[in-house]
Amino acid sequence: MRLSRLFFTSLRDDPADAEMPSHRLLLRAGYIRQLGSGIYSLLPLGLRATKRVEQIIREEIDRIGGQEMEMPVVHPAELWRESGRYTKIGPEMVRFEDRAGRDMVLAMTHEEVVADLVRDIVKSYRQLPVIVYHFQTKFRDEPRSRGGLIRVREFVMKDSYSIDVDEAGLDRSYRLHYEAYERIFRRLGLETVAVGADVGIMGGSEAHEFMVLNEFGEDTLVLCDTGDYAANQQIATMRKPEPSAEQALPKEEVATPGTTTIATLAAFLGVGEDRTAKAAFFVAGDGRLVTAIVRGDFEVNETKLANAAKAVGGLRPAQVEQIRAARMEPGYGSPVGAHDAFVVVDDLAARSPNLVAGANRTGFHLRNVNVGRDFKPDVVADITNAREGDPCPACGKPLKLRKGIEVGNIFKLGTDFTVALDAAFLAEDGKRVHPIMGSYGIGLGRNLACVVEAHHDDKGIVWPAEVAPYAAHLVSIGAAREPRVVEVAERLHRVALDAGREILYDDRDESPGVKLTDAELLGMPTILTVSPRSLAAGGVEVTERATGERSTRSVEEVEAMLSGTEPVPA
RNA sequence: CGGGGCGUAGCGAAGCCUGGCAUCGCACGUGCUUUGGGAGCACGAGACCGUCGGUUCGAAUCCGACCGCCCCGACCA
Numbered sequence: 001m002r003l004s005r006l007f008f009t010s011l012r013d014d015p016a017d018a019e020m021p022s023h024r025l026l027l028r029a030g031y032i033r034q035l036g037s038g039i040y041s042l043l044p045l046g047l048r049a050t051k052r053v054e055q056i057i058r059e060e061i062d063r064i065g066g067q068e069m070e071m072p073v074v075h076p077a078e079l080w081r082e083s084g085r086y087t088k089i090g091p092e093m094v095r096f097e098d099r100a101g102r103d104m105v106l107a108m109t110h111e112e113v114v115a116d117l118v119r120d121i122v123k124s125y126r127q128l129p130v131i132v133y134h135f136q137t138k139f140r141d142e143p144r145s146r147g148g149l150i151r152v153r154e155f156v157m158k159d160s161y162s163i164d165v166d167e168a169g170l171d172r173s174y175r176l177h178y179e180a181y182e183r184i185f186r187r188l189g190l191e192t193v194a195v196g197a198d199v200g201i202m203g204g205s206e207a208h209e210f211m212v213l214n215e216f217g218e219d220t221l222v223l224c225d226t227g228d229y230a231a232n233q234q235i236a237t238m239r240k241p242e243p244s245a246e247q248a249l250p251k252e253e254v255a256t257p258g259t260t261t262i263a264t265l266a267a268f269l270g271v272g273e274d275r276t277a278k279a280a281f282f283v284a285g286d287g288r289l290v291t292a293i294v295r296g297d298f299e300v301n302e303t304k305l306a307n308a309a310k311a312v313g314g315l316r317p318a319q320v321e322q323i324r325a326a327r328m329e330p331g332y333g334s335p336v337g338a339h340d341a342f343v344v345v346d347d348l349a350a351r352s353p354n355l356v357a358g359a360n361r362t363g364f365h366l367r368n369v370n371v372g373r374d375f376k377p378d379v380v381a382d383i384t385n386a387r388e389g390d391p392c393p394a395c396g397k398p399l400k401l402r403k404g405i406e407v408g409n410i411f412k413l414g415t416d417f418t419v420a421l422d423a424a425f426l427a428e429d430g431k432r433v434h435p436i437m438g439s440y441g442i443g444l445g446r447n448l449a450c451v452v453e454a455h456h457d458d459k460g461i462v463w464p465a466e467v468a469p470y471a472a473h474l475v476s477i478g479a480a481r482e483p484r485v486v487e488v489a490e491r492l493h494r495v496a497l498d499a500g501r502e503i504l505y506d507d508r509d510e511s512p513g514v515k516l517t518d519a520e521l522l523g524m525p526t527i528l529t530v531s532p533r534s535l536a537a538g539g540v541e542v543t544e545r546a547t548g549e550r551s552t553r554s555v556e557e558v559e560a561m562l563s564g565t566e567p568v569p570a
Numbered sequence: 571c572g573g574g575g576c577g578u579a580g581c582g583a584a585g586c587c588u589g590g591c592a593u594c595g596c597a598c599g600u601g602c603u604u605u606g607g608g609a610g611c612a613c614g615a616g617a618c619c620g621u622c623g624g625u626u627c628g629a630a631u632c633c634g635a636c637c638g639c640c641c642c643g644a645c646c647a
Contacts, residue, residue: 018640034639409647512609533606
């Protein structure tokens with residue numbers, strides 16, 4: 001590909017609103033352009049790199065028996081009503097009507113369509129197991145997109161779906177994907193850690209997220225150095241300290257003016273934060289107020305809380321009026337004397353005696369509050385966030401908190417979708433059975449961005465060979481002065497083309513500085529420089545982008561490399 | 571949705587406070603020179619100053635509303 005013809009332009013200056021290296025570099029090097037918030041065009045270079053990511057994924061999913069197909073982006077809303085997600089999912093799903101007034105949605109994911117196809121096609125256990133997958137556009141109207149390609153609203157995802165006869169089959173499909181993902185990320189040059197994760201709107205029983213550690217990551221990971229524990233903070237557990245063993249003392253009210261936070265309260269009373277109870281207020285799907293109580297030295301984990309309070313439905317932060325309606329006072333709140341609130345207490349707080357808790361009266365707290373004696377919890381569960389340094393639940397060593405970007409996920413869905421759509425097959429014993437599904441996603445653009453995050457330097461992108469849009473970047477220098485430069489460069493380009501291994505050829509009439517700088521910015525693994533100087537030195541200067549290592553090879557040698565009789569240097 | 575910030579040429583910015591000819595660098599076009607690390611000179615093209623409304627003799631500048639984008643939070647497979 002001649003750079004003079006390529007639909008592309010590089011930017012000399014960093015775009016003002018790009019913060020992450022991948023965003024900055026993909027923009028500057030002419031791989032992507034933004035159309036709107038969270039909506040990007042892939043320019044020719046960007047598409048080529050994405051196709052290479054796609055091909056790696058395709059090969060690895062094919063290898064575990066996946067069958068590629070393609071499902072639509074626009075779905076009849078009816079299908080989503082059948083699964084129950086039409087109402088369960090909020091405004092992140094785009095809904096509209098077609099000309100006939102039928103309700104339609106833009107696909108956020110494809111479990112419904114797969115279940116619908118299974119209902120149509122799978123009649124017998126003999127047809128299972130099956131893994132199907134496709135690369136398809138998803139649209140999710142995220143409340144906030146960010147980080148260039150890291151979090152967008154429209155993106156292409158590889159989503160695969162396993163359909164199995166029983167749990168053992170699902171375990172196998174899940175394991176196959178786990179292993180395929182490890183191979184995919186290794187080939188992409190990404191170091192990942194698989195963490196246990198919340199199942200979210202997918203439902204089901206088990207999920208892992210493959211995470212790349214990155215300071216711009218949106219998820220917090222809880223990791224143990226020994227490698228025996230890794231989980232998303234949303235579900236991470238830890239060993240909790242043993243509360244002091246003491247007798248329950250009589251409750252007493254104490255004036256604590258201006259202490260609306262645990263820190264100010266503990267300081268005012270001269271006690272540790274671990275001797276206080278913290279209240280957080282939410283409103284459940286059914287409108288009830290949910291009060292979460294944790295010890296003051298811990299924080300409420302909303303995912304765990306939502307799972308513990310499942311009985312009352314999804315949670316939203318409560319308004320002041322709603323808290324007061326339940327006879328509690330924000331800043332000085334506790335379930336003592338409250339009414340009509342669903343109370344979830346953390347297991348540690350429940351076991352900790354004589355805590356300081358809100359008196360539900362501005363400027364006052366209660367000493368020696370004891371859960372069970374002074375108020376009754378509806379649920380006692382682990383609802384706190386793991387903290388840096390908390391003991392690992394597996395081995396007791398201190399846990400670490402790290403930021404990560406989710407590059408892939410795998411879910412055990414179970415039979416939720418097949419039951420909802422009544423997709424069933426006849427088992428060996430003649431009984432109607434709902435197959436068990438799994439779903440497995442990898443976002444292409446996000447992975448591309450993560451590759452750049454992991455493979456760049458101060459000059460530009462440094463593509464791993466497997467992802468590079470072109471294996472080599474040929475630069476001609478001094479072409480105007482020396483006809484032989486053009487001759488050699490053109491011949492090398494021709495040779496590569498004829499061998500079906502197209503390279504990027506900078507034939508532009510630009511200064512050497514511009515061309516070399518662009519070559520480094522664009523990031524192909526090998527830079528081939530043809531100039532009067534290189535010809536005088538015996539041929540073509542070959543630079544490995546990753547190491548900066550340079551050597552001069554004869555024209556014939558380079559021709560051989562490009563025509564494939566020798567591997568293309570990488 | 572809450573908090574903060576920003577919208578001036580393709581990119582990056584100044585001008586706005588204190589109203590009075592639309593400014594700079596890079597990029598772009600033409601010509602000459604130059605050619606191994608973002609070249610030089612000359613000439614040139616390119617902006618309804620995000621949109622709408624208001625104030626004013628006069629608005630990029632002041633006021634109001636709206637739209638868009640970025641960052642933090644909430645949210646999220």
